[in-house]
Amino acid sequence: MTGVESLDAVRRVLAARRADILRRYCAVGTGIGRPDPTGPYVITVYVTDPALVPGGEERVDGVALHFVPTGPFQAGPR
Secondary structure, three states: OOHHHOHHHHHHHHHHHHHHHHHHOOEEEEEEEOOOOOOOOEEEEEEOOHHHOOOOOOEEOOEEEEEEEOOOOOOOOO
């Protein structure tokens, strides 16, 4: 894989744009995923409310965003 399809490229985009993504989409977390095992890697954006999921396809620096409504995250005991 090359370009934004490579895991390393997606990691670089996420590292550079994580704060922007969290702020723009009111997200509670981000990660890297592959919704289709044969498809490209995507940035997974976790949001607390399904209403926060955009209606169309979203990309950041050429990497597709995949939105997952989760509800709020809570830290567990250590």
